[in-house]
Amino acid sequence: MRYSPLVTRISGDGADAWITHYQAAAARARGEDVILLSVGDPELPLLPAVLDRAIERLRAGDVHYTPASGRRPLLEAIAQAHGARTGQAVSADNVVFLAGAQNALFTASMCVAGSGDEVITFDPMYATYPATIEVSGAHMVRVPTATGFRPDISALEAQITPRTRAILWASPSNPSGVIFNQEELEAIGRIARRHDLWLICDQVYAGLAPNGRVPCLAATLPERVVTLGSLSKSHAMPGLRAGWLVGPIELARHAQSLAMCMLFGLPGFIQEAALTALSLAPEAESRIRDLCNSRRETMLAELKDIPGIQAIPPEAGMFMLVDVSGTGMSAYDFMRALYERERVSVMDGAAFGKRTSRFVRICFATEEATIRMACERIRRFCEERVLR
Numbered sequence: 597m598r599y600s601p602l603v604t605r606i607s608g609d610g611a612d613a614w615i616t617h618y619q620a621a622a623a624r625a626r627g628e629d630v631i632l633l634s635v636g637d638p639e640l641p642l643l644p645a646v647l648d649r650a651i652e653r654l655r656a657g658d659v660h661y662t663p664a665s666g667r668r669p670l671l672e673a674i675a676q677a678h679g680a681r682t683g684q685a686v687s688a689d690n691v692v693f694l695a696g697a698q699n700a701l702f703t704a705s706m707c708v709a710g711s712g713d714e715v716i717t718f719d720p721m722y723a724t725y726p727a728t729i730e731v732s733g734a735h736m737v738r739v740p741t742a743t744g745f746r747p748d749i750s751a752l753e754a755q756i757t758p759r760t761r762a763i764l765w766a767s768p769s770n771p772s773g774v775i776f777n778q779e780e781l782e783a784i785g786r787i788a789r790r791h792d793l794w795l796i797c798d799q800v801y802a803g804l805a806p807n808g809r810v811p812c813l814a815a816t817l818p819e820r821v822v823t824l825g826s827l828s829k830s831h832a833m834p835g836l837r838a839g840w841l842v843g844p845i846e847l848a849r850h851a852q853s854l855a856m857c858m859l860f861g862l863p864g865f866i867q868e869a870a871l872t873a874l875s876l877a878p879e880a881e882s883r884i885r886d887l888c889n890s891r892r893e894t895m896l897a898e899l900k901d902i903p904g905i906q907a908i909p910p911e912a913g914m915f916m917l918v919d920v921s922g923t924g925m926s927a928y929d930f931m932r933a934l935y936e937r938e939r940v941s942v943m944d945g946a947a948f949g950k951r952t953s954r955f956v957r958i959c960f961a962t963e964e965a966t967i968r969m970a971c972e973r974i975r976r977f978c979e980e981r982v983l984r
């Protein structure tokens with residue numbers, strides 16, 4: 597049978613990087629001794645009030661159709677939370693509730709770029725970006741980051757063409773943990789104004805930044821900024837698929853039409869649980885932020901003297917990039933061999949771009965004892981390879 601050209605655009609070229617993760621997840625499900633540091637899904641319990649609210653609404657039969665862009669009180673709460681985080685005053689009309697930031701990115705990009713258009717992002721980037729952008733027929737243009745994985749503004753400007761429609765980035769970044777600073781954002785803003793571009797800002801990790809704040813352009817360029825948000829990371833509840841986009845009202849209307857085709861409304865009990873979660877955002881965010889801060893320090897200390905590898909301290913988030921080139925192995929071979937030998941699953945940095953092909957990405961949002969054991973295994977693995 598024949599398929600449309602979109603199936604090739606979404607099949608992606610980074611599938612190999614996930615092999616180890618899927619093997620490790622399957623092994624863990626079989627009860628085997630594996631340490632999974634390849635994805636950012638901390639095993640924290642759902643906040644009791646959120647759980648209670650979800651169950652209560654489920655028992656009350658909240659399983660009927662809901663409005664395509666989300667229930668009004670939830671949209672209002674998101675608008676308020678967004679305003680507090682970014683300084684941009686918005687109303688419920690600027691918000692569409694979607695199935696996670698991933699779904700929000702898909703929706704936003706379908707609304708602003710189509711066949712033949714270009715969307716620019718920085719390498720390294722979150723691994724699903726290329727397929728999510730290119731599904732529409734748009735082309736993703738990757739601009740390598742500068743030293744420390746910071747955005748390279750002149751390299752960005754050099755990539756602008758008449759076909760460029762948007763610039764996309766995550767701050768804090770996954771995988772690098774870089775937070776874009778005011779100066780970098782202002783430069784990006786100037787470029788966007790000059791070339792009339794959309795700015796898609798993925799803020800899924802904003803709650804994990806110091807004080808839950810990151811510099812952003814939403815308040816200064818409200819006509820062209822689309823902010824993506826989610827409860828997945830800030831509340832450690834990715835499986836509930838609670839995310840959103842905030843943007844100009846006209847864009848929100850188009851996004852709502854797309855959400856109508858795609859989702860036809862998300863589960864009511866999840867929306868009610870999300871509303872409760874938003875009311876508990878400060879405590880939820882400090883729970884995960886404190887956990888990440890303390891685990892990051894443990895991991896940096898444990899990895900410090902291991903031969904052949906060098907950890908790059910992230911500014912925020914739950915991931916760390918570790919340069920493994922000193923072991924003589926590619927990141928992919930390191931990932932495969934470490935799993936085969938020591939049953940520790942990390943992610944090949946090549947999944948995020950060329951710039952990180954010498955690095956593996958390690959998630960440190962886990963138990964202290966797990967980190968120590970993982971680092972012990974990584975040490976043994978590296979010593980065997982480097983010191984032999």
Ligand SMILES: Cc1ncc(COP(=O)(O)O)c(C=O)c1O
Pocket residue numbers: 636695696697698699722766769770798800825826827828834838839
């Ligand atoms: C940068 C980035 N954006 C988006 C997502 C997807 O988030 P959500 O679970 O809200 O769809 C992730 C998940 O890891 C991410 O790292």
